[in-house]
Structures are given as structure tokens and as C-alpha cells.
Amino acid sequence: MDRRQFVAGAGILATGVIAGCLGDDEDHPETKWHQQALPSSGVRRPPTVVDDVVFVGGGTGNRYVSALDATDGSIEWTFRTGGSVFTSPQVLDGTVYVASEDGNVYALDAETGDEDWRFGTDGVGWSSPTVWDDTVYVGGTDATVYALGTTDGEERWQFETDDWIYSSPTVVDGRVFIGSNDGRVYALDAETGDEEWRYETGGRVRSSPTIWDDTVFVGSHDGVVYALEARTGARRWEFDTADSGRFASPTVADETLYIGSGNGTVYAIESATGDVVWEFDDPEGPDISPATVAGDLVVFSGWQDGVAVLFGLDATSGTSEWRIDTPHGSGATIVDGTIFVGTDGVLALDVDGVDSSEDSRVELGTLGHHHDWASKHED
Numbered sequence: 207m208d209r210r211q212f213v214a215g216a217g218i219l220a221t222g223v224i225a226g227c228l229g230d231d232e233d234h235p236e237t238k239w240h241q242q243a244l245p246s247s248g249v250r251r252p253p254t255v256v257d258d259v260v261f262v263g264g265g266t267g268n269r270y271v272s273a274l275d276a277t278d279g280s281i282e283w284t285f286r287t288g289g290s291v292f293t294s295p296q297v298l299d300g301t302v303y304v305a306s307e308d309g310n311v312y313a314l315d316a317e318t319g320d321e322d323w324r325f326g327t328d329g330v331g332w333s334s335p336t337v338w339d340d341t342v343y344v345g346g347t348d349a350t351v352y353a354l355g356t357t358d359g360e361e362r363w364q365f366e367t368d369d370w371i372y373s374s375p376t377v378v379d380g381r382v383f384i385g386s387n388d389g390r391v392y393a394l395d396a397e398t399g400d401e402e403w404r405y406e407t408g409g410r411v412r413s414s415p416t417i418w419d420d421t422v423f424v425g426s427h428d429g430v431v432y433a434l435e436a437r438t439g440a441r442r443w444e445f446d447t448a449d450s451g452r453f454a455s456p457t458v459a460d461e462t463l464y465i466g467s468g469n470g471t472v473y474a475i476e477s478a479t480g481d482v483v484w485e486f487d488d489p490e491g492p493d494i495s496p497a498t499v500a501g502d503l504v505v506f507s508g509w510q511d512g513v514a515v516l517f518g519l520d521a522t523s524g525t526s527e528w529r530i531d532t533p534h535g536s537g538a539t540i541v542d543g544t545i546f547v548g549t550d551g552v553l554a555l556d557v558d559g560v561d562s563s564e565d566s567r568v569e570l571g572t573l574g575h576h577h578d579w580a581s582k583h584e585d
Contacts, residue, residue: 234528235518235555238544239279242551245270245286249548251294251334252496252537252574259316260546260554263291263304271295271304271312273319274552276541283319287312293334293374294574296342299584301356303342307331311344311352313359323359327352329370333384334414334573337583338377338396345371345384351392353382353399363399367392372412373424374455376572381436383422385411391424391432393439403439407432410452413465414496414573416566418458418477425453425465431473433480443480447471454506454537457567459499459521464565466494466506472517474504474524484524489517495537496573500560503527505545507535516547518557530555539563541576 248268254261259282260274268290273282288308295304301322302314309329313322330352333345341362342354351365373385381402382394387410393402409427416423421442422434429449433442451468458464462483463475472494474483489508497506504519514535518527536548540563545555562576563569571579 234530235545235557238554238556240549240551240553241274241279241281243281244272244551245284248534248550249552250292250534250536251548252498253539253546253548253552254295254297254574255539255541255546255576256297256316256580257577260552261295261297261302261316262548262552263293263295269306269308271302271314271319273302273316276544276546276554279552279554285312285314285319285321289331292332296335296337296571296575298337298356298580303335303337303356305330305333305335305344311335311342311354311359313342313356325352325354325359325361332372334374336375336377336571338382341396343375343377343382343396345373345375345386347371349386349388351375351382351384351394351399353396365392365394365399365401369410374414374573376415376417376570378417378436378570383415383417383436385413385415385424385426387412389426391415391422391434391439393422393436405432405434405439405441413453414455414567416456416458416572417570418463418566421477423456423458423463423465423477425456425467427452427468429467431456431463431465431475431480433477445473445475445480445482447473454494455496455567455573457497457499457565459565462521464497464499464504464506466497466508470494470508472497472504472506472508472519472524474521486517486519486524486526488526489515493535495535496567497565498538498540498563498568499565500540500563503557503560505538505540505547507532507537507547509535514549516545537574539568539574539576
């Protein structure tokens with residue numbers, strides 16, 4: 207653990223409207239703080255916010271896991287791993303679980319950043335860990351899904367796919383759902399690792415599945431969004447975007463699925479039928495972040511004219527509420543009316559009229575989460 211002393215306010219942009227705000231009206235968010243003094247080259251995955259602390263990993267060349275005060279952005283601690291940290295931390299019962307490209311899964315003390323344990327693999331670093339009961343689940347670039355004990359990091363089982371795993375696991379009702387570059391979506395028994403079913407798509411599955419109403423939703427590099435029956439893997443519907451390319455990880459709120467595609471379009475789709483509600487095609491592909499939903503607001507990051515942009519859309523109509531230029535862009539997590547998003551550090555924005563993220567991705571603890579998920583799973 208690397209404790210660092212900072213001059214008060216160093217690297218933190220004070221409250222105000224952030225430069226580059228292109229709001230379509232006057233209801234755009236205002237900057238609460240912008241922490242730019244992290245020992246990193248930027249944050250690439252959605253933050254996790256628990257007990258008024260923001261936990262983030264990083265991106266290319268960023269070997270650090272960092273904890274920031276959610277109120278003012280001050281750095282509480284940083285922890286240096288041996289490789290880039292492309293994953294969102296999972297935080298439960300005072301422990302931070304995170305994977306690094308150095309091949310290790312780490313468990314850190316949430317208050318101090320001290321290392322509790324590490325587990326070495328032949329390759330992890332893109333799949334974010336997910337905790338269910340007393341087990342940590344994570345996918346690896348060695349094509350393996352690992353299940354580790356939360357207390358000591360001891361391996362409980364492993365399951366091999368046929369290619370790298372970039373997808374992050376989602377665990378619901380004793381099943382681990384995860385995609386693989388071998389083109390399949392897998393459902394595994396959470397306790398034993400036994401395969402319950404697999405579904406073959408026409409392309410790599412880097413998208414992380416989400417679950418809603420006993421249905422698994424996931425995007426594939428074949429340009430198709432799939433809805434699969436959670437118990438059997440039977441296809442309920444599919445939506446073809448007619449564009450081969452990677453998908454962001456989907457999320458569902460109020461019976462609507464939100465997902466960004468490699469063609470630069472964000473889709474809102476009826477979760478029960480697969481019918482399109484609206485399309486938003488202002489961003490440029492292929493790097494669209496996972497969306498999050500709070501109230502009537504959908505928030506995600508994308509690119510426009512070569513600049514990273516944070517978008518806020520009306521969840522019902524898909525019309526643009528506001529957009530903000532940022533140095534980089536991750537997915538966002540919204541807590542008590544504040545948007546937390548990874549940029550060249552971490553940006554916190556106050557937004558009117560919303561509370562906290564209430565979509566399935568955040569509520570299930572996949573790729574970032576907040577206090578609601580943590581409180582449901584605490585011992």
C-alpha cells in the first residue's frame with residue numbers, strides 16, 4: 207500500500223461548471239470535484255462507491271487501485287499492483303477485490319489499502335471480479351473462470367473456456383453468467399463450477415451479461431444482442447444491429463434494455479420483446495461505455511469528433527439532456543445525485559432530479575456498484 211500526502215486541494219478542480227460542457231439546456235451537471243492527481247494515466251472502468259468512498263482501477267500503464275473521499279475527491283490511499291488495472295473494484299464487508307494485468311487477483315483492506323491476500327493466475331486483468339456469498343469470481347485472459355474464497359483467496363474451482371475472457375461475471379440465483387472470446391455465453395453452477403448451459407453466438411463475447419426477469423442479456427461481436435432464458439440458455443429473442451463490432455455491457459431499468467454498439471449507436475430496447483424504443487447515434491464507435499440509469503436519466507461515455515464525451519439522455523425518449531467533454535471516459539456510477547466517472551482521474555458531477563443508479567448492471571455488482579449492492583450482500 208502506498209500512502210501519499212497531498213497539499214489540500216492539489217489536483218482537485220473546484221466546484222463549478224466543467225469546461226467543455228455542451229448542455230442542450232441549463233440543467234447540465236456542475237462539477238463537484240475533479241481529482242487529477244492520481245498516479246495513473248486515466249481510469250477506464252466504472253467507479254465503485256461505498257460508504258462515501260470512491261474506488262477505482264485504471265487503464266493503460268496505470269498499475270494503481272485508488273480510494274478517494276466521495277465528498278471532496280481527496281485521495282485516501284493508493285495501492286500499486288504489477289500491471290495495468292483495467293477492472294472495476296468490487297467492495298464488500300470492508301474488502302476491495304480487484305484484478306490486475308500482472309495476473310493477480312487482490313484483496314485489499316478498504317479502509318487502509320493494505321493487502322490481505324493475492325491469488326496468482328496465468329492471466330487476468332480485463333474481467334472485473336464479482337463476489338457472491340463467500341466467493342470471488344473472475345475471468346482470465348488464460349481462458350479460465352476462477353472461483354476464490356473471499357477470506358483467504360484459496361481456489362475453489364476453475365472452468366476453462368476456449369479463448370480469452372474479457373467479460374465480467376454476473377452472479378444471480380447460484381449461477382455465474384459470463385462471456386468468452388470463443389463466442390459463447392456460459393452459465394456455471396456458482397458452488398461447483400459445473401457447466402449448466404452454453405449458448406453459441408456468431409462472434410466474440412466481450413460484453414458482460416446482465417440479468418432481468420430471469421433473462422440473460424448480452425451483446426456479441428457478430429452485431430447481435432441476445433436475450434436468453436437464465437435457467438436453460440434458450441433464446442427468447444435477438445436484435446441484429448447489422449453491424450459487426452463490439453458491444454458495451456448492457457443494463458436494464460424499468461423493463462428497458464440499454465446498450466451501446468460498435469457502430470456508435472446506443473439502443474433502448476424493450477426487454478420482454480426485443481423491440482427498439484429509440485436509438486441515439488451521436489457518438490462515434492466503437493468505444494461506448496456501459497450505461498447507467500437513475501430516474502429518467504441515462505448516462506454513458508462515448509466519442510465525438512475525436513473527443514471523449516459524457517452523455518446524459520432522457521431515458522424515455524433518448525433525447526440529449528446534456529453532454530460534457532472529458533479527457534477520457536469510463537462508465538458512470540450515480541450516488542445520491544452525484545455522477546462519478548473515470549476520466550484522466552475521477553470526475554464528480556452534481557445533477558438535479560435523480561438519486562442513485564438503479565439499473566441492473568449496478569444493482570447486480572457487475573463493472574462497478576454502489577451501497578445498494580453492498581448492503582444486500584454484507585454478512
